[in-house]
Amino acid sequence: MRKSFVFLFFFVQFQSAFAQDKNDLNSTLFSVDFGSMRNRYLYPFTNLRCSSPLLNKVNVKFSLRVRSYGTLFFYSESAYDFTPQAEYYFTRTPKAFYFSAGLGVDARLRLVRDERGSAVSSAEAFVSVSAHGSVRKIKFTLPLWTRFYSDGIAFTLSPELSYPLTKNSAVFFRQEISYLAVYMRSATEWRSDNFIGAHFYF
């Protein structure tokens, strides 16, 4: 109940403090989302993401996503992913359809170890290309991330649909569809993770 009041407090503050229309390019974006349906079973995880507005001189914005595993309350004792990213946008103002491209690092932090598994911490680079657009009130983004591993590659397509709740907030649904491939072995895997969350612009 206390958490609900805190959330409501911030929500009201966001609404009253900002009058102008905010969007992905001219404002700082804070997102929180939760995933649970993973492939064919339930497993909880939480994402927090913060991205800057476009820089003044170049159409570049920076973002950081932190993903925690095994919880819907962010704090995890087992695993986190830290994902900083820089993206170049081919426009300064949102249009019906536009593109961006970026670079980033996916740092996987694994805090616990079980002798039945082989999970270790590591960091991988990725490049991204994204399509953005809107139809009426619904906005969509379609990023394609290509991650480079020491023994393979992975492609992740993350279609996201968002719907504005107010001038400064939106709810969204995102699906992450990944294809992982090991170069020298016939090991490939499809993976699907689903998320629901909210964007806050300020």
Add this chain to the structure above:
Amino acid sequence: MQYSINRFVVKLLFFVFGLVWLSCGKVPTSEPNAAVESFSADFENASLANFHLLVPDTAFNTTIVTSPVRKGKYALKNALRPDDFTNNGYRAELAVYDCAKYKTEVYYAFSFWIDTAYADPAYNLLCQWQDLPYYIQGEWWDPTPLLRGSSPPLALVYANGALDVKMNENPSSNQEVVTVSSVPALPKGQWHDVIFHCYWSDDNSAFVEVKLNGEFITPFNGNDYKYYKRNLFNRTGNYFKFGQYRGKEKTKHTNIVYFDELKIASTYNAVAP
């Protein structure tokens, strides 16, 4: 202008190269067809050191005896009292790791003897292949909230005098367990030899084929006795446990089951009794 663009491209290439060089990790997926590590326990050395024990009281729950024995001089006596609770359940189990990996074909054999005084009719898992978190994709035991709670993908269950092979395909439910085969009245007070032949996969190429005392007990499918159904929830694989497991339901009596001649290998001949 041209000079600055070239400098930018060179810097970008160095940056991309640096990022790729940073990519130190391996693809977070399990590779198939790993080698099967053979395992054998005939209890002749009176040691349980090769097992991972989920046993409340080793002095009582898991003791080495000289009678009855299937082969050799010793066997394992597994006794479970009503209050023997450990690792979130009423159990006395011995576990073997790394023996049910993704897309491997493995034979498991052991002999068991239901004590003539065994009285409880409720279910008791004599062996099970338990799923594991997908560690390399960030998963761990006991997430918050606990969204998954399910029966193991494959188990040998003794209940009400019958012996059942049971499977569960839904990792988010324990209400969708399928009975693959059932032996209605299993005689107590004698040795039974059971052999599981499994192909482990997270799709329906997976199968299980079970022999009890030399006879197949899985149903004939028109070609053979392989029962095809997904038996991995993810590609980490399963791990093997045997003994007695009663979940959250305690028994009224102390139940005793004897075990001997546990073998795990990649061929039938290596495990045949």
